[in-house]
Amino acid sequence: MEKRVLDVKGLKTSFFTHLGEVQAVRGVDFHLDEGEALGIVGESGSGKSVTSMSVMKLLQYPGTIKEGEILFRDMDLVKKTNKEMMLVRGNRIAMIFQDPMTSLNPVYSIGDQIMEVIIRHQQASKQEAREKAIEMLRLVGIPSPDKRIDNYPHEFSGGMRQRAMIAIALACQPDVLIADEPTTALDVTIQAQILELMKELREKVKTSIILITHDLGVVADVCSRVVVMYGGLIMEEGTTEQIFYNPKHPYTMGLIKSIPRLDLAEKQRLIPIDGTPPDLLKPPAGCPFAARCEFCMQICLDQQPPYQSAEEGHRAMCWLMHPDAPKIDIGERGVVRK
């Protein structure tokens, strides 16, 4: 059995705004094994970013973790104080963000920002840290790193900034790297470069990755396991093959069908998911997807469905999987092959 690095149990995170409690994450369980790449997919407002911010304990006021455990190598991060978290953050769990321009500090050189992590967590001297920083820049593919180390973020292009962010994140060889939409702000050709780099580094540095994205193509390329989130809950979880070729939840099926396929010759009409995501100020009593689901039954509106297991490691939250439910085929194979 692989070793668990991260085990999140029953996580509930809410934002207490003046309008009321926004229940962004409403009870989420997932785990991350050593050396694997887990994808968290969902639309905006599904709770995927709040989940990762909760793991890092970077939630801003008025966000609070209400319930649950975040076990990282047998430490419960929920119980850690901010001071204790500072030893974990950047050192053992690191994060890269969507927009590399706003997450780098414009008044410090790239080198200073990489060295800061190394000096802080590894008790290195300035000279050692500088050498390590050059080493890291070389690792992420920045040309002539000994010169570029003294550049400022504005002298780097978008792709290079994201490479620099990855260098900062991996400087202390963390156990877990959380990448929140790392390529969304980048062009496709640069996205391909960064994804290739992440795949390569995962093997070199031996870091487990959580990749948060809305792009199913990116997930298929990088991840071995996928968690699909909607309305603050995990709708479905399984290996990448199970999710793409044998989706059990109508939402997962809807997501797969609503994107156009480049590799299919004939033009097919897209099948959109009608309606809009639920308001998490007043989350629905039943399944969060019920209002948009074409297979919606009465029970779906009244009661939240329990998780049903389809195969080893593949579970989904849907009443259709209940033994008493009518047998409905939610669609042919998720991905129509040529």
Place this chain on the structure above:
Amino acid sequence: MTNIQKNDVLLELKNLKKYFPVRHGLLGTKVEHVKAVDGISFEIKRGETFGLVGESGCGKSTTGRTIIRLYEVTEGEVVFDGTELGRLTQKELIPYRKRIQMIFQDPYASLNSRMTVADIVGEPMDIHNIASGEDRQQKIYKLLETVGLSKDHASRYPHEFSGGQRQRIGIARALAVNPDFIICDEPISALDVSIQAQVVNMLEDLQKEMGLTYLFIAHDLSMVKHISDRIGVMYLGKLVEVADADKLYEDPNHPYTQALLSAIPIPDPDIAKNNERVILEGDVPSPLNPPSGCRFRTRCQYVMDVCSKEEPTLIDLGGGHMSACHLNNK
């Protein structure tokens, strides 16, 4: 749509250029130019959807904005239905503004937050004297229904709507003047995946019902392929390849198009794992000082001597498939 209509040209760009001046020096006397669009020519036929793709900074949005004269033309011609738009006065332009409309990328920034939906959709009708009073009101309700909203929405303000709904309001505003031609500048890139499909399907339906012609600008190549009849690929202000949508994806000719296509992640794990990617090195060069000759040569894996000396021109490879690459001259 009959075939005769399909074949006649609605919009033609002839060697269109748009330069933006950048001033340097103490008194701003040293002037350089960002060559955002540097001599592109293509035509769009009535009733078709022409897709324009490329990475950020390639000039695709500038092209769209120059057609509708949100930017003044530096050089070249924009011929719309037989009339050259580039040299018309603002007053002469008004009837053409009615026939050409635009849908913008950001549905949050492109709607005035102090106006109600009815006023946003009604404003173009007021400007072009299309309808007033009760007639105007009825037309607004009808437009809202056309884009899948209801008339109860008319008195609300933009902040009460989601991104997808706001984009629908933007589309209703564009349709208010009954245009022939709509420039869609990244209309879906700010929307969630499940909402994107709703908007794209609606655009397709509207095209069929109202006989619209679209210029569809986007960086999402899979969506562009889905919606377009023909596609133009831009790189650093130049058009490098134009072809029918299917042809472009089956048989891309230009090395840049090939790299761009292979960079798109395919949502199918088995294909993704066996996919041999062409990964481009480096970044797009600065449009202030583009490379000599072929602009793609600094990142091209097939680069030859001639590429830095001569600029390749668009050559017809047959069936309207045009590509600008020296490899075709060998």
